[in-house]
Amino acid sequence: MSNGSSEAEWECDALFPEDTFEDTASENVVLTEPLANANTTFTFGCHSLVLVQRQSKISTKVWRGALVCTRALLNNVFALEGMRVLELGAGVGLCGMVASLLGARQVVLTDCSYDSLQGMLANVVRNRHDNRVLSSASWGVDGDLVCIQRHLWENDIVRSPGRPLPQHWSSATSCAWGPEGMPPNLPVDSVFDVVIGSDILYFASQITPLLSTLSTRMKPGGRALLTVCVRRNRAVYESFLLGISQVALTLVNEEAIAIDDLDLVHAASNVSETRHAQELRLVHLTKS
Secondary structure, rough: OOOOOHHHHHHHHHHOOOOOOOOOOOOEEEEOOOOOEEEEEEEEEEEEEEEOOOOOOHOOOOOOOHHHHHHHHHHHHHHOOEEEEEEEEEOOOHHHHHHHHHHOOEEEEEEEHHHHHHHHHHHHHHOOOOOOOOOOOOOOOOOEEEEEEEEOHHHHHHOOOOOOOOOOOHHHHOOOOOOOOOEEEOOEEEEEEEEEOOOOOOHHHHHHHHHHHHHHHEEEEEEEEEEEEOOOOHHHHHHHHHHHHHEEEEEEEEEEEOHHHHHHOOOOOOOOOOHHHOEEEEEEEEOO
């Protein structure tokens, strides 16, 4: 789930009301057990992940943007072997975990929502592939193949000396933490070869923080892959594109992704997203 005001959750729930689910399958992506608050198995080629999705929070569901981003990674939009990868607004962690399975040297999954981070930890621990997991009592440490850390994009905006970090709605938490304690914050000096994010831009207020994070967290020569759902306000997306060059990034490509049968392989609470959402754009960036 992206950083931003809690208004994002209200708007998305209004845009994508509950709808009926028709079970579909594909040789590339297969969904089984499409039950809310239950295990859902996603199979991408030879890779399978078992995730828990909850209807109560949009940040704990797999959205169409995540499926599109994952397919792009599987189609080798750029090499992941040996790369250090950051996922922004990771939600349940689908894209980042697939990046790990595709050979990334390390993947750091981030979100601003404590609810998301708590559910993400359970999902990562549940999916044991060649020890590319965290222990049940850890968020991961430097050197682990998969880590989970909290990250607020606004913290990456350059500010005057002595100016405090911003207040944010997601800083409040009602989670009951287990032996792992609260998740650590993404270190201020962490940079990555690859940054990925799916369906993470909703409002104009998010543009500056997101661009700041992309610029700050990408290494020179680094690459980013984002999916952006253009919903009601196209101006938000167009303003984001205009801002790319202002933060020393280069737009390699951006393209509309048509709705196809794979996008209908969805949890029951999300299938209406493919019917009501406007176009989905796949955005590829580099940093000089």
